[in-house]
Structures are given as C-alpha cells and as structure tokens.
Amino acid sequence: MKKNPIALAALCLLASSAFAQNAERRLESFAQNQNTLEINTSDGKYLIRPYSATVVETAFIPKGEQYDTNSHAVVLAPEALATTLKDSVTSIEFATPGIVVTVQKSPFRISYAYRGQPLVSEKLGYTRKDGMQAIEFNLDQDEALYGAGARAVGMNRRGNRFQLYNKAHYGYGNRSELMNFTIPMALSSKRYAIHFDNPQIGYLDFDSKKDNTLSYETIGGRKTYQVIAGDKWEDVMASYTSLTGRQPLPPRWAFGNFASRFGYHTEAETRATVDKFIEEKIPLDAIVLDLYWFGKTVKGTMGNLAWDKDSFPNPQKMMADLTAKGVKTVVITEPFVLTTSSRWEEAVQRKVLATTKDGAPYTYDFYFGNTGLIDLYSPQGREWFWNIYKDLKRDGVTGWWGDLGEPEVHPSALQHATGSADQVHNIYGHDWARLIAEGYRKDFPNERPFILMRAGYSGSQRFGLIPWSGDVGRSWGGLQSQMEIALQMGMQGLGYMHSDLGGFASAVLDDELYTRWLQYGVFQPVFRPHAQEEVPAEPVFRSERAKSLAREAIRLRYAMLPYNYTTAFENSQSGMPLMRPMLFEEPQNDAARSISGAYLWGKDFLVAPIVEPGATRKELYFPAGSAWFDFYNDQRHGGGITEALGVVPEHIPVFVRAGAFVPLAKPAQSTNDYSARQIDLHYYHDQSVSASSGKLYDDDGATAQAYEQGKYELVRFASSLQGRELLLSLETETGRAAQVAERGYNVSVHNVAARPQRVLLDGRAVKFSWNAARKLLQVSVPARRQLSAKLAVSL
Incomplete structure (x- = not known):
C-alpha cells in the first residue's frame, strides 16, 4: 500500500502535542496489578480493567496529567475475576472469561474480542485533533450503529456526525439531529457498545466520512471508555445498566393518565379540569401545573418557586382535595432565577447561583427574562434548591417536572463550583435528578419520587429520571419520529422516554393525529398528553368523536396496568427497555436493524402505530420465531413474513406473541381504585x-x-x-x-x-x-x- 506523504507530515506535527499520535507511541513496560493491566508508553499510561466478564474499561493518562477517577456514569464495583495475561513477541493478551483485550506492541494498538469473535479496535489511540482530544475506532463495513442520545435521523444512525451538547429543538418533526439528551455512547449491531465516560461537550461521529471510522472528540476531561458485549441484546442491556445503574420502579400512578397543558392558570381551572375527567368517566391519575402556579405571566416570574396566592389561594387544600379524588399534583420547576423574581435577592445573598470568574452572579438574557442559574455543584445551591422541593412536598406536591434542564441557555463563560459551563453542561440535568433522588432517600425514604426531566446523561435512569422528547411539533412528522427516539433511548438505559402525546408545539387542531398519537401512547412508557393551550391537550375538551376514541385508549391503558407494571419491574431488574426494537428479536436480520415504525412493547406485544393521515393499510413485518395473534380479533399471523393489514379508526394494529401470558385488570377511574x-x-x-x-x-x-x-x-x-x-x-x-x-x-x-x-x-x-x-x-x-x-x- 502506498503511503500518503501529507498524512505522514500531519502525524509528525501532531506528535509534538500534549499526547502523541500512535505512530510515536511506544510500549515501554506493562504489569498486572490485581485485576488491572497497567501499560506504560512513551507518552503516558494505560489502565485496562474489567468490571465483569462482559465489561472492560480502558483509560489513558498522558504524561503530566493526573488520573481522574471520578465517573458521573459508572456505579458498578469491579468484580474479582479470573483473568489471564499472555505476552508474545508482537502483542499482549489480557483475557477475562468473556472479553479479550489484545495490545499490539508496534504500532501500538488495542483491540477487543468477545468469545473468540472480534468486536472493535482503536485506530491511533487518543490524539489531539483541531484543539480537541479524540479517539477513533475501526468499524466493519456492514455493522449498524445506534446511540448518541435522543435523535431522529433513522434507526441505523451510521453516517451521521453528532454534536454532544444537550439542546432543545422547538417544534421538530420527523428529523432532529440535536436534542435534549446527548449520550456519549455507541451501540453496534454486532451486540457490543462503547461508552465514553466523559460528560464534557464534543462530538460523536458514526462514520460520517464513510471510511469505516467511529470517532469521539471532546474539549477535555477523562480519556476513559468502557466496552460492553453480550451473546444477546438482553445481555448487553443487563451489563450496561449494571455498569451505570438501573431505573427504580416508579410509583404505580405514573402508569396512569395525566392531565397536562401549558398551562392551568388558576386553582379554579385546575379543579374544573379534574372534575371534567371524572364527569366524562375518563381515568385520571395526575394533573401537571406549568409555570402559572408561581406567576401570572410567562415572562418575568421564573424563579419565584412559590404559589401565586392570587391565582391559587389555597393550594394545600386544593391538592388534598385532588388527592381524595385519586389525582396527584405535579408542578414544574426550572433552574433559572430571574433578576425580577421574588427570590432573586435571597439567591444572591445565599450564594446559590453560578458565577463569573470574579465570583459575582452570572446574569444573562434569555426568552423568559434576565436570569441567573442555580449552581447544582455548590453545597449552597443544592441545599437551597432541595429545601424548596421539601417544603412543596410537605404542602402536598406529589411529583416533579424539571424543565429547561439542558440548561436551555448556558453561556460558556459561566462558572460552576466544579468547572465551567461547557464542562458540566451535559450532566446538569443528570445532577438535578440526583438532587431530588438523594433528597427523597434522606427525607422521604419510603416514597418513590416521580422526576420528569428534559435533559440527562448516561446513567440518569438510576435516579428515577423519566425523560420526555421535548417540544415536538403537533404534526404527523412529529409523531413519526417518536418511536425511534424512545427505542434508541431505551437501548441506552433510559427506558421511560416518551412524548407529549398529541404533540406540543403550534396550534394545530387535527383529531385524527391526536387520536392516533394517544393510541400509540397506550403502548409506551408514560401516558401524558401535553400541548400549548391554544388547542386543548386533554381529551375531555376535544370533539365527541376524539373524546370517545381517547376514552377507549385510556381505559385500555388502565386495563393493561398488570402487564405494564410487570414490564416495568423487569426493567428495574434487568435493564431491558419497556419498548424494544425489532433488531432485538432478529439480530441477524439486516432489514430488522433499521425498523423503528413497529416495535415490541415488553416481551409479548408487537405494536405498529399509525403515523400517516387517512391510512387504510399498514404494512407490517411479523418477527420470525413466533406466531402472532391480533389483540382485537384473535386472527393468527405467521412469523417471518410481511403483510398488508387493514386499518380501522378505533385502534392501531397490535399483536400478541403465541405462548404469551397477558395479565389484565378491570379499568378504574384512577390507580387509587385499581x-x-x-x-x-x-x-x-x-x-x-x-x-x-x-x-x-x-x-x-x-x-x-x-x-x-x-x-x-x-x-x-x-x-x-x-x-x-x-x-x-x-x-x-x-x-x-x-x-x-x-x-x-x-x-x-x-x-x-x-x-x-x-x-x-x-x-x-x-x-x-x-x-x-x-x-x-x-x-x-x-x-x-x-x-x-x-x-x-x-x-
């Protein structure tokens, strides 16, 4: 093969940077220290250690740097494993009972195999690239890639370059390249995953240059990643969620129906809405209060975080009365304290805000006003914020909605107690959920929190974080993207990803879209219609036909509580997502790798949402290995075939696996009556x-x-x-x-x-x-x- 002189010159130039290219990296010595392989090279040290037979971590520490042992994602303690170390003329082989790590001596290169099958290999190790630290991996030509957080770009995400910077995308439709959850993780159709254990902002490139390269780039931080492998997808899910933590089982009411909009302006409106659900015999378990609970206007009041007594004169009694009717109260909170807020002076005096480099509160303008940002990384910020939650909880609030937690606007010059905005940006929502989860463990240890959040990070599921897909457009395109987003996030540990049912953004009145979205909502983790108030999100305020169809969907949701709750329990024990992609069923089927328009709900339901207006037919592939029965009429369908199905307005196509046990219950007005x-x-x-x-x-x-x-x-x-x-x-x-x-x-x-x-x-x-x-x-x-x-x- 001919050498490229330009590429060689570039390699020589980069060799003089803080840590060198692989061409300059030389192995100097190695030794096994308990279960860790330590490798000294000409420009630093590698630490390779297994957490289990299916999870191995590799960390690089350049000369002159200290090893940062602090992971925001990993909670698993490494197992005591029987490992072997073999030295040959050309390589070192460090083997667990599952993953084998091979270190090629010259040129220096690390590769991974599982049960004798090659998985993936580094190209040049960590390098400097355009002012960022970077690492590249070799990919097989035909492997599909998943991960990188919440996106809507197609189920197989290979060919895309993704920014790692949590950011809201208002009104998106069938495509969104950057959203609220950006997770530094890649999963392969070869049933392995690489998790880059560093929250700092950067990029994750899934072979966008079509040269069979997976690359990760970041502004700084840990140079550490974990390789996770398994015989089956279930094994990969179990190993990854063992590494980063599993989702605790939410309260049962979280699987019921929510009343939610932007927003309920008064106590009277809130009470009337709940009464309307009861009158219409539409089951309801929670009502969600947007920002009007603490202020009469959208702008200028954020940060008040206390009941507006003009609009809500007796919130404690209101919440007690709602509870008596089986309805929980969920309130929105944001991490921004406006300079016009009633708490501004208090926040400044108690030093709870992120600062300038000079230590003054950092203030800036965004949509809601001139603001500061709560510093979750300072003891003062955490204590102040948690005490607000604790007081609201004692008043009767049952659940928490954390909005704008990317944070929505987060200037790079802003300083937190532990680092700059860019260093902690992608873990801000993660640590916000941690604050509430740890507060409950301390002050309300017997209760399960409900934590609805718009942004998070690897492992956020262990705090009970329930993510949603942001401000999706009220459009058919918005509905079309939801299955992919939820399926991908479930593969990355966050099994409760769901959408604002019916769509959030824009004043679109489309009853067909609305009912199809709610019919899909029956078979996804959280049933929560929510939208801007110009067009009602609640079925009780829709047309009679839409209301009737919505009632049937919601009653089915309640009938399925035994099955859904059992599926949620399985997620808490094994990490298997509630919504599962078709590729889990047929990992060797190339066509199944790209399917997101149909999926498995739990182990035994096959669901095919209707995502186009006026649809009368739906083409569906039935996974091989099982026969499938129509949930509504018991018609049998063979596995391994594609059929064109007739579509009716009353429900979406749903099928049950042959041999399945499906426990159902009688529908109730709320889970209080379940x-x-x-x-x-x-x-x-x-x-x-x-x-x-x-x-x-x-x-x-x-x-x-x-x-x-x-x-x-x-x-x-x-x-x-x-x-x-x-x-x-x-x-x-x-x-x-x-x-x-x-x-x-x-x-x-x-x-x-x-x-x-x-x-x-x-x-x-x-x-x-x-x-x-x-x-x-x-x-x-x-x-x-x-x-x-x-x-x-x-x-």
Missing part, C-alpha cells in the same frame, strides 16, 4: 409452542424498594403442551415482608379450535365456557392466598 386481586389472565395457545412462561409482579405501588424489602408478590405462569393436553400452572412467590391477600383469575385461553373434552383444576373437573366463533376457552380460578394451581385442558 385492584390486582382479580386478574383477567389471557394465554395465547398455539400448536407451535410446546412450553412458555410469564409472570405478574405486584406490590403496593408506592413503597421505595418494595421488592428489595420483600414487600411484593410475584406470580409465575407456565404452559406445557403434551400431545392433546395443555397444562397451565400459576405459582405465587411471596416476599418475606409481604401482606398476602387473596388473588383470583379469570383465565382465557385463545385459539382453542374445538370444545375441550374437559378442564381440570388441580385434578378436579371444573366448569368452563367455550366460544366457537372466537375459539376462546374461559375458566375461573377461585381467589386464594399464595396460589399454587394447575389447569389441565384436554384439547
């Missing part, structure tokens, strides 16, 4: 399924760490098909501190082609019904404590 003591358990029988399993998780819906404390019930379901006998079992596992109650089941077995000869419950014949038209068998299992039951169906 009961899982009588479950409608649906089993989707198919001759292709010889055995399957499922579960139902239940607790009180409110206690923090209920599972860890043993305050739960977990019911395991199993099926076995032996010849013409179908066996179904239900077995209850009870936590050591659970208050055990009776639970009964109305069991529906789908796809039973002929009337069964008999049905036995624990060996005794029981009554059953069979619907020939629907091929549906129904039988009751009476309520018992700590149920252990076996159904035998003679087909």
